[in-house]
Each structure stands twice: as C-alpha cells, then as structure tokens.
Amino acid sequence: MRALRFSLSLILAALATATFGQVTGDPEHGQQVWKKCAICHMMGPDARHRVGPxxxxxxxxxxxxxxxxxxxxxxxxxxQDGLHWTEDTLDGFLQAPKSMVPRTKMSFRGLKSAGDRADVIAYIGLFSGGAMAAQIDDGFAVSADILAIEGDLEYGEYLSSECTTCHQADGNDDGIPAIVGWETEDFVTAMHAYKEKHRDHPVMQMITGRLANDEIAALAAYFKGLGD
Incomplete structure (x- = not known):
C-alpha cells in the first residue's frame, strides 16, 4: 500500500502536466510567463477579482x-456575440488584446512569442480542471457503473497523503501544478483513460492499473472536495 500511495503523486503530476486537447504548451514555463498576468489577475481557490477578473x-x-x-x-x-475562451481564441487575444476586442479595458499590449502564449495558456488550463479534463480523449467514456461509485472522502485523503507532500492541498502551486477542484467525473475519466490504455503512456498505464475502481473514486471525491 505504501508503494501505491507513493505512486499516486506521479499520477497526479502527470494528470496536471499532460497534454489535453490541443494544449501543447509547457505549464512550468507558463507559470513564469504568468507573472506578467498576475499584476492584474489571480487564479486558485483564494483568488479574487483585482484590476482584471x-x-x-x-x-x-x-x-x-x-x-x-x-x-x-x-x-x-x-x-454575447459568441466569443468563448478556447486555446485558439486565447492565443489570438493574448497576442493582441485590443485588435481582437477593440475598446477592451485590458491595457496589456500582448505576448509576441507564440511559445510564451502556448505555455501560459497551458498553465491557465491547470486552473480549469473540469474543462480541460473533459477534453482528455475524444470518444473515450467510462461506464455508468464506474461513474456511479461514490468515493470515500476519508479513504481518498489516506491515499493522497504522499501526493500532498508535493501538491498543496490549499490549491497553491509553488512550482507544482494545482490538482484540486476537478469535477469527479472528469477526474475518474482521466484516470481510467490511462488504466484502460486508451492513452499511450506506459508508466501511467502501469500505475493506474494498480488502482481499484473504488480507489480512483475516492481520490476523485477527495480532490474535488478540496476545491469546494
């Protein structure tokens, strides 16, 4: 069991830094780029509106x-005209905010580097757990029976104890991506995508293969609860 608990930190780190949908940026470098955004914006469980939302x-x-x-x-x-934030629209907005949305009150001139934009979008995506996790695999679905398993919060906390030595339970990242607040269905789907070898990552396939369905449900419930 200790080996299993130790391995969970690797699982969650991989979930937080994996490539979801079309996001191909490096969130670790994106955290550094984010410092330019953090002058006006906040993210995380204790975030509040500042100059920007x-x-x-x-x-x-x-x-x-x-x-x-x-x-x-x-x-x-x-x-109201239909603009939604996706990787593509964020890339365009961050490149030239006032060109994409004239008269926006955002005074930032933009990021010229396409790499910096991709990286900071990947970092922002870590704080949109549900939306990003839902994109993990088009066409992959977990059975209703598995999704119906009610996770045991106390058991999830026990399993996560080694994980939270790196991933902070309060949602702060301190250089390691936050993993709290994912919707349980998205978390379970992401874990089973590796477990059932729908995603090609041998190490993740091996680690998730050791987890029982109730253990995955317990982890999903615990980390979701931390974000509530």
Whole structure:
C-alpha cells in the first residue's frame, strides 16, 4: 500500500502536466510567463477579482461571463456575440488584446512569442480542471457503473497523503501544478483513460492499473472536495 500511495503523486503530476486537447504548451514555463498576468489577475481557490477578473475555469467559458465582475462593454458584447475562451481564441487575444476586442479595458499590449502564449495558456488550463479534463480523449467514456461509485472522502485523503507532500492541498502551486477542484467525473475519466490504455503512456498505464475502481473514486471525491 505504501508503494501505491507513493505512486499516486506521479499520477497526479502527470494528470496536471499532460497534454489535453490541443494544449501543447509547457505549464512550468507558463507559470513564469504568468507573472506578467498576475499584476492584474489571480487564479486558485483564494483568488479574487483585482484590476482584471479571476481566471479560474475560463476554458470553454463565455467571454465576459463572470457575473460578479464589471467588464468593459466591449468584452461583454464580445461574449454575447459568441466569443468563448478556447486555446485558439486565447492565443489570438493574448497576442493582441485590443485588435481582437477593440475598446477592451485590458491595457496589456500582448505576448509576441507564440511559445510564451502556448505555455501560459497551458498553465491557465491547470486552473480549469473540469474543462480541460473533459477534453482528455475524444470518444473515450467510462461506464455508468464506474461513474456511479461514490468515493470515500476519508479513504481518498489516506491515499493522497504522499501526493500532498508535493501538491498543496490549499490549491497553491509553488512550482507544482494545482490538482484540486476537478469535477469527479472528469477526474475518474482521466484516470481510467490511462488504466484502460486508451492513452499511450506506459508508466501511467502501469500505475493506474494498480488502482481499484473504488480507489480512483475516492481520490476523485477527495480532490474535488478540496476545491469546494
């Protein structure tokens, strides 16, 4: 059991830094690029609106959609006209904000480097756990019976004890991506994608192959609960 618990930190690190959907950036470098964004924005469980809005869970979200933040009329109108934040639209906006959304109140001139944009988008994606996890594998689905398993929070906490020596339970990253707050269905689906060898990663396939369905459910429930 100790070997299993030790291996879980590797699982969760891989989940947090894997390539989801079309995101191919390096979130570790993206964290450094994020410092330019952090002057105005925050992410994480204790984030609050500053000059700019909180950027938690923005992947797939409508632009200007946070009801407790006062956006510019231009950004609100862009969202009403159908603008949603995806890897592509974020890339365009971060390259030249005022070209994409004229009269936005965002004063940042943009990131010229395509690599920097990809990396910071990958980092932002780590704080949109549900949206990113849902993209992990097109066409892959977990059975209703597995999704119906109710995770034991206490057991999940026990299994995660070695993981949280690296991944902070309060949602801060400190150089290691946050993993709290994922929707349980997304977390379970991601784990089973490796377990059933739908995703090609030999180490992850081996590690998740050791986990029983109830253990995966317990971990999903525990880490989801930390983000509530």
């Amino acid at each position: 909180v950027l938690n869970n923005i992947m797939s979200a409508r632009a200007g959609g946070k009801t407790d933040y006062r956006y510019s009329k231009a950004m609100t109108a862009a969202g």
